[in-house]
Amino acid sequence: MKRLNDSQKLGYDKSMVDAKFIREHARAVKDGMKHKNLDPKIVEDFLTMDEVWRVLTKELDDLRAEHKELTHSIRSGSTLNGVEGLSDARDTKGAKAAKAKIQSKEEEYAAVERKRKTLWLEIPNPPSPDVPVGKDEKGNQVIRTWGEPTTFDFEPKDHLALGEARGLIDTERAAKISGTRFAYLTGDAVLLEFALIGFAFDTLIPEGFTPVIPPVLVRENITEGLGYWQAGGEKDHYRVHGAGDDGSGKQEFYLVGTAEHSLVPMHADEILKKRDLPKRYMGFSTCFRREAGSYGKDTRGIIRVHQFDKVEMVSFASREDGDSEHEYLLSLEEKLFQALGIPYRVVKICTADLGFPIARKYDLEAWLPGEGRYREVTSTSTTTDFQARRLNVKYSDGAEKRYAHIINGTAFAIGRTLAAIFENFQTKDGKIRVPAALQKYIRKELVG
């Protein structure tokens, strides 16, 4: 495996949207930004700076060529093979002057390049053409519904009421220990979690997914390579500093918000073989989220917490297969929820709700009887070749090399899935029936 020797290489050296593409499709890129509710003027500013940059590039290259020629002429008459004095280095003065010109040009160039790059980094992955244009989440489209909202002949409770009553969830003690938005899962809730994990693995491994337990601490530069940063992503994650084991004593990490964060960069700076694609991974990890800016939202229960476990899918595909792979991950998410017997609907997320690196995204929203509405439980996104560019993930069939398409999707976000199970499978006396698909993992039909 190739090592990441140069941290700086990731995230900053690599392009995001191809510069040529921006030049040639300025209109489409601008529309894409507008539809993502970002200021399309950045594209104009980029192109202006790009023009200047190109002129300077040419000038600088010419100066360098000139200088190169001078040094070559010196060398040819100089102390070659230890024979000295052949030349008394005729035009070192001219070469020096040429060097000086280069240096001043380089300063100018560096300043322009910096500005150009700053603007460039602010250009997001444009939405896929099939994505509905929308101003806000109201533009999201329900594209299909599976099952009917579960009905009860009693008043259904929400997951926290059920969980607390049966000793499955304890948020009060968690608050004492860790604060709000933490929970203890206890007793049968834990068994259900492991059942879900086992079920996910048994379902997905036959589909060609390699199971992975990834690191949950990742370096800062890796997170940048994922491309969520422009959207203010850093405030969503916990920063941790620890001592490096090289004795340096300092190292900055981020706690992953999802296994995607350490699964996707696995192949950074690698060239995959086309015949090995799609490369599918399923990672189980604990996920950490600051949930800054979500004050007052979903404060009840385990829908929105700082720490939860998740089984995540990540797929590396060729660019021809990227879209079908995305649909495929969606179909697997549906398969999992159908197997559980949880009613859901599929929502195609509109442009305004797409994250910076994302070209297309579907959410699965499960029916939560306790709330009387559908709530997001899984999500699958394609970043097309956007993350691949930043992380330098290519594939090759021996002749041609291309950036891979990287697609991610949730198998089970445990907390929300448990909430959906609790609420949909509750009995009149407040117990919870175990979905048939999970019974072989938990060896019970009823918990609580």
Add this chain to the structure above:
RNA sequence: GGUAGGGUGGCCGAGCGGCUGAAGGCGGCGGUCUUGAAAACCGCUAUCCCGCUUAGCGGGAUCGUGAGUUCGAAUCUCACCCCUACCGCCA
């Protein structure tokens, strides 16, 4: 916390001031041979950027990153990043 070694092309690995974008090997692609395959042999085979008369050609950059010395740096100097091994500590 301590000590040592190291980062060169798709991979391994030479080079340690000058036609070096980089030997050699492996891999990959094409060919010869073969009924076919293998082997053997021959040839080709890095990436990025800019420009143009755009199936090509020209120029530039790139040997972890950045700065410096020099007419000239993969090679010398400095700083930083990263990796590996050992000791200590530890689930």
